[in-house]
Amino acid sequence: MHCTINQGRLRVLELYSGIGGCAAAMRDSAEVVSAVDIDCDALDVYRANFPHPTLRRTLESLPIAFFRHANADLWWMSPPCQPYTQRGRHRDLDDPRAQSFKVILQHLAHVRPRYVALENVAGFLNSRAHHLLREVLDRAGYAVNERFLCPTELGAINRRPRFYLVAALGELRDWPHFRVMSQHISNLLDAAPSPATFVEEVWYERYRSVLHVVSTEAVDQTRCFASSYGKYVVGSGSYLATRDGIRRFTPVEILRQLGFNNGFRLPRELPLRRGWALVGNSLSVHAVRSVLAAIPELSVLGGES
Ligand SMILES: C[S@@+](CC[C@H](N)C(=O)[O-])C[C@H]1O[C@@H](n2cnc3c(N)ncnc32)[C@H](O)[C@@H]1O
Incomplete structure (x- = not known):
């Protein structure tokens, strides 16, 4: 099934939303149709800062109908990183904390949102979870851009090297030359x-x-x-x-x-x-802005720090 093209701002599903790092990066450039997380405190912070609808549920418990009805253009995901961290036990897809990601990938293959984006630790690259994601995206015909990025490369003061992926059923732009205003x-x-x-x-x-x-x-x-x-x-x-x-x-x-x-x-x-x-647990807003600017409708994010 092909996704419908929405008019106006991109509709975004913010999965594993936490306190809203993705919403903070997008500001008013997109419409978050649902922010889903299991953590009450994180959602309290989210609601104190954003007017977007939130849902406290485990993602693996959501039926595919939820994803279909959301009719989102972009699925943003920053799943738990413990299955892929150096300090962790590297249980990868066998880690119970990766269960929700496996379920989301099953839904992704059927719903096929126009864009998908993901943030995780460096160890995610070449994990079995990464291979599974690429398999699903490649089979569904997505163009995929992947990169490592530390916000200090953009001029930010804080180190946070991470792996990022953006995928599109269509074209993606080159990553912009994005600079963060000098921080002291x-x-x-x-x-x-x-x-x-x-x-x-x-x-x-x-x-x-x-x-x-x-x-x-x-x-x-x-x-x-x-x-x-x-x-x-x-x-x-x-x-x-x-x-x-x-x-x-x-x-x-x-x-x-x-x-x-x-x-x-x-x-x-x-x-x-x-x-x-x-x-x-959250995100470098600077890095996420520069990463999401590869999506044509969000290219404005690459123009500001
Ligand atoms: C790496 S953090 C992402 C934080 C987020 N990007 C932010 O800006 O704060 C992972 C988040 O996923 C949530 N989470 C973990 N497993 C979940 C699951 N099965 N269903 C829903 N949320 C889950 C955690 O509560 C946590 O907030």
Whole structure:
């Protein structure tokens, strides 16, 4: 069955929507017809920032009729990355967290939206999940562009190397030469960060050799913030040296580094740890804008930072 061509703005299904990194990247350039996620806190954040319809369900429990009735032009997906991460057990399609992706691919083969886009960790490339996705897309006649991209290549301050795929039943544009307006750490900081973000002196002395610390003066890049930031010491993101001591970045400061706009809000009652977990799971808005600009109707995204 061929998809119907919608008039006006692209209709988007934001699958694994989380806090809405894709919606933040598209702003008003497209219409999100449904944002689906299983996490209540993530959807609370989503609803606090976007007017789009949301659905709290496991994606594998949604019948194909849901996907058909959504009549979306673009299916955006950022499925759980644990089955493909270096730190994980590399269970790939055997990991229960990949189950929803397998079900979506079955629906994709039948519904055939005009565009498909996906973000995941580098380890996704050449995984069995990746092969399955390519098999489905190739058999259905999609043109496919794939790339690795770190937002620092676009001029952003925060490292977040990821694999991206865009597929079309039609033509795709070349990736644009997209530049992020120069970012300086001091412009991205909260005026009054929570005291709970500061680490104790003894703790810092114990771990200083393994921490990545940036200063407010420096123009250093910050490391990729993982959902374990605030929980694990090493490899989960950078720390900040201030006049008052060493501290972690607040979730909102991380969002700004990812390219979310200044108006993006986290609910006041959201615990700090949950905030870190949600933003660590999210996306580089800069990178997603530049990736989605390969879709002709979204090429405007490639023109701004
Ligand atoms: C890598 S994160 C994507 C985050 C999102 N792109 C954002 O901007 O915040 C994966 C998301 O998928 C959700 N998720 C995981 N398994 C799911 C499933 N089976 N059905 C629906 N959502 C699921 C998680 O709650 C999480 O928010």
